[in-house]
Amino acid sequence: MKLFARKGFYHTTIPLLAKELKMSVGNIYNYFPSKMSLAKSAVRFASGILASSLHRINEKDITAKEKIYLFVQDYLEIIQKSPEVIEFFLRVYLANRDLFEEDEDGGFRLAEAFVQEVEVLLQYGIRHYEFRKNQDFFISFSVLTGVLGAFTFLAGENVLEKEVASYSKEIADAIYRGLA
Amino acid sequence: MKLFARKGFYHTTIPLLAKELKMSVGNIYNYFPSKMSLAKSAVRFASGILASSLHRINEKDITAKEKIYLFVQDYLEIIQKSPEVIEFFLRVYLANRDLFEEDEDGGFRLAEAFVQEVEVLLQYGIRHYEFRKNQDFFISFSVLTGVLGAFTFLAGENVLEKEVASYSKEIADAIYRGLA
Amino acid sequence: MKLFARKGFYHTTIPLLAKELKMSVGNIYNYFPSKMSLAKSAVRFASGILASSLHRINEKDITAKEKIYLFVQDYLEIIQKSPEVIEFFLRVYLANRDLFEEDEDGGFRLAEAFVQEVEVLLQYGIRHYEFRKNQDFFISFSVLTGVLGAFTFLAGENVLEKEVASYSKEIADAIYRGLA
Amino acid sequence: MKLFARKGFYHTTIPLLAKELKMSVGNIYNYFPSKMSLAKSAVRFASGILASSLHRINEKDITAKEKIYLFVQDYLEIIQKSPEVIEFFLRVYLANRDLFEEDEDGGFRLAEAFVQEVEVLLQYGIRHYEFRKNQDFFISFSVLTGVLGAFTFLAGENVLEKEVASYSKEIADAIYRGLA
DNA sequence: TATGAATGAGGCTTCATTCAT
DNA sequence: TATGAATGAAGCCTCATTCAT
Numbered sequence: 001m002k003l004f005a006r007k008g009f010y011h012t013t014i015p016l017l018a019k020e021l022k023m024s025v026g027n028i029y030n031y032f033p034s035k036m037s038l039a040k041s042a043v044r045f046a047s048g049i050l051a052s053s054l055h056r057i058n059e060k061d062i063t064a065k066e067k068i069y070l071f072v073q074d075y076l077e078i079i080q081k082s083p084e085v086i087e088f089f090l091r092v093y094l095a096n097r098d099l100f101e102e103d104e105d106g107g108f109r110l111a112e113a114f115v116q117e118v119e120v121l122l123q124y125g126i127r128h129y130e131f132r133k134n135q136d137f138f139i140s141f142s143v144l145t146g147v148l149g150a151f152t153f154l155a156g157e158n159v160l161e162k163e164v165a166s167y168s169k170e171i172a173d174a175i176y177r178g179l180a
Numbered sequence: 181m182k183l184f185a186r187k188g189f190y191h192t193t194i195p196l197l198a199k200e201l202k203m204s205v206g207n208i209y210n211y212f213p214s215k216m217s218l219a220k221s222a223v224r225f226a227s228g229i230l231a232s233s234l235h236r237i238n239e240k241d242i243t244a245k246e247k248i249y250l251f252v253q254d255y256l257e258i259i260q261k262s263p264e265v266i267e268f269f270l271r272v273y274l275a276n277r278d279l280f281e282e283d284e285d286g287g288f289r290l291a292e293a294f295v296q297e298v299e300v301l302l303q304y305g306i307r308h309y310e311f312r313k314n315q316d317f318f319i320s321f322s323v324l325t326g327v328l329g330a331f332t333f334l335a336g337e338n339v340l341e342k343e344v345a346s347y348s349k350e351i352a353d354a355i356y357r358g359l360a
Numbered sequence: 361m362k363l364f365a366r367k368g369f370y371h372t373t374i375p376l377l378a379k380e381l382k383m384s385v386g387n388i389y390n391y392f393p394s395k396m397s398l399a400k401s402a403v404r405f406a407s408g409i410l411a412s413s414l415h416r417i418n419e420k421d422i423t424a425k426e427k428i429y430l431f432v433q434d435y436l437e438i439i440q441k442s443p444e445v446i447e448f449f450l451r452v453y454l455a456n457r458d459l460f461e462e463d464e465d466g467g468f469r470l471a472e473a474f475v476q477e478v479e480v481l482l483q484y485g486i487r488h489y490e491f492r493k494n495q496d497f498f499i500s501f502s503v504l505t506g507v508l509g510a511f512t513f514l515a516g517e518n519v520l521e522k523e524v525a526s527y528s529k530e531i532a533d534a535i536y537r538g539l540a
Numbered sequence: 541m542k543l544f545a546r547k548g549f550y551h552t553t554i555p556l557l558a559k560e561l562k563m564s565v566g567n568i569y570n571y572f573p574s575k576m577s578l579a580k581s582a583v584r585f586a587s588g589i590l591a592s593s594l595h596r597i598n599e600k601d602i603t604a605k606e607k608i609y610l611f612v613q614d615y616l617e618i619i620q621k622s623p624e625v626i627e628f629f630l631r632v633y634l635a636n637r638d639l640f641e642e643d644e645d646g647g648f649r650l651a652e653a654f655v656q657e658v659e660v661l662l663q664y665g666i667r668h669y670e671f672r673k674n675q676d677f678f679i680s681f682s683v684l685t686g687v688l689g690a691f692t693f694l695a696g697e698n699v700l701e702k703e704v705a706s707y708s709k710e711i712a713d714a715i716y717r718g719l720a
Numbered sequence: 721t722a723t724g725a726a727t728g729a730g731g732c733t734t735c736a737t738t739c740a741t
Numbered sequence: 742t743a744t745g746a747a748t749g750a751a752g753c754c755t756c757a758t759t760c761a762t
Contacts, residue, residue, distance in 0.1 A: 455635030
């Protein structure tokens with residue numbers, strides 16, 4: 001994921017990957033039938049990290065607002081500790097949706113688990129009268145993921161002036177206002 | 181931009197481009213010295229469209245809130261009429277920042293005009309007591325561009341249930357709350 | 361010839377030639393049916409310069425030794441004043457004989473005039489008991505043209521310490537000893 | 541070297557080379573990073589052959605005249621047995637010096653070893669009062685290499701009437717007289 | 721006679737994938 | 742299960758040549 005995140009899908013060659021993994025080129029093919037399937041595995045892994053973070057939070061018995069705060073915190077921690085996970089996701093998966101186009105309908109098969117947890121969170125907030133009832137799901141979804149995504153992008157561009165984690169409360173606030 | 185937006189930078193081959201443009205491969209090179217320079221021209225063009233839309237709006241003597249509404253409207257219109265412009269921008273430029281890495285400091289040289297107009301808008305809103313004073317610039321920036329970006333992505337995925345333009349007011353509302 | 365001499369046959373493109381000649385690309389083709397034919401014309405011209413210099417000298421009623429001296433003098437003058445003529449000849453014609461391969465037998469069709477004048481000079485020297493009688497023609501030919509050719513090459517490499525023309529007497533001496 | 545010698549640098553394509561080598565195109569690039577580097581390797585090899593022949597001769601305790609004879613003999617043998625080595629050198633390296641232009645000063649980096657051995661030979665001859673003391677180095681160099689070069693050229697043109705090796709004594713004689 | 725935009729074949733190089741060991 | 746040399750399709754780019762004006 002580090003390589004993919006840094007160099008993009010096409011500039012990450014199998015020989016490079018092999019070197020970084022201290023494996024031979026051929027041996028990679030003993031584990032993944034193709035470069036694409038390797039990338040898909042990584043997408044599943046990355047989206048799984050986000051999904052399970054949000055899943056744990058969704059299970060807690062706290063307000064939706066607090067859930068937003070916890071998730072933003074988790075997310076920024078990931079950005080700080082393993083930026084490759086998120087950057088890989090943004091850069092390889094989202095920016096190349098067509099390559100990853102799954103056989104079936106227009107869903108996000110590979111990121112499905114995460115999308116579902118977001119749905120759970122949003123509905124929870126609505127049910128508890130914290131998020132506005134009538135806001136379209138896609139807009140709420142865009143608020144939550146868009147703000148985090150754009151911020152991740154800025155972090156990757158190294159233009160932030162403070163430490164990533166320190167923006168946590170303010171970001172959560174802004175997202176919350178966008179949903180409430 | 182249509183091809184780039186649909187297939188990404190690497191899958192958009194020069195022969196393909198040539199066919200679409202009804203030009204010969206060689207003749208493309210009479211206008212652009214390389215595939216990259218062609219893409220850069222397109223980035224400049226796309227970012228120019230957004231910048232000039234926002235610029236026109238920034239010049240008006242209306243509230244910041246109204247400016248947000250107008251810009252979201254413009255933006256969605258672009259998404260609807262020429263989705264390639266925005267998708268190209270997201271998919272080719274933002275997702276491959278390293279390829280476009282400009283010689284100079286970490287700025288977005290190619291998209292600078294747009295970024296500057298966003299700054300103008302945000303400061304205007306703060307000066308007029310419509311946007312919250314203390315919110316970090318990068319967060320406000322993420323709110324404005326992130327929500328629109330994520331929504332664009334959803335539109336591109338064809339998962340929206342209504343016509344793109346019809347989301348205009350609601351999106352502008354959400355962004356406004358994120359800034360106010 | 362300047363361009364050909366400096367950049368070789370392949371790196372001398374027609375557009376480049378057109379620019380240097382202040383002509384349009386198309387117009388060059390009004391005078392020469394192909395790049396090759398243009399180069400052949402230049403070869404004929406260059407070899408003609410050498411041939412006519414030697415021809416004039418051959419007509420004089422002086423010793424073979426003096427003829428050698430005069431020719432070396434002429435030759436070095438050409439190298440100094442229009443190095444492109446000789447360098448073009450060496451670099452484009454001799455180094456690409458196959459490209460210039462003429463339809464007929466293995467002769468130097470394009471450089472024939474010059475080769476013939478050399479023959480005249482050598483036979484004159486033998487007839488006048490100045491050059492050794494039994495030395496193979498090809499060896500004498502190699503002495504005369506080889507020494508000048510190698511020297512031209514060194515001149516082109518800019519390794520000489522004195523002005524080209526100043527080597528005249530010494531070179532003629534060496535060639536003469538090689539023939540005598 | 542055979543292909544390069546026969547067709548020149550530009551007409552020797554990688555696919556052609558691959559076929560001749562019974563290798564795939566791609567595999568050539570496992571051994572040489574570029575066509576140029578492959579050619580440079582060959583230049584080093586070819587110049588090494590000449591250099592080591594002359595080096596062995598230079599180490600012998602014989603007269604300079606005998607050294608000339610031995611070297612001419614060696615040289616003609618190479619021309620006869622592996623004409624590609626010398627023709628490659630003349631045709632690809634010398635005729636395209638600019639392509640091979642090395643980073644450093646105007647030296648013949650790739651052919652340095654050979655040039656140095658020539659210097660050793662010439663100085664030896666001068667020290668032993670066999671070669672004339674005051675003849676400029678560049679002229680002596682031109683005599684030695686020029687005569688051999690021109691003769692090689694003639695051999696390549698297939699105009700010689702006798703077997704190459706049979707010219708050995710006569711060529712050495714002529715060179716010797718040019719130096720003495 | 722002059723122009724130069726347009727054409728397209730062909731060359732160098734990359735890299736996912738295979739396979740003999 | 743591991744290795745890495747070998748394969749060859751495919752992409753970017755160049756440039757001799759054409760032709761409508």
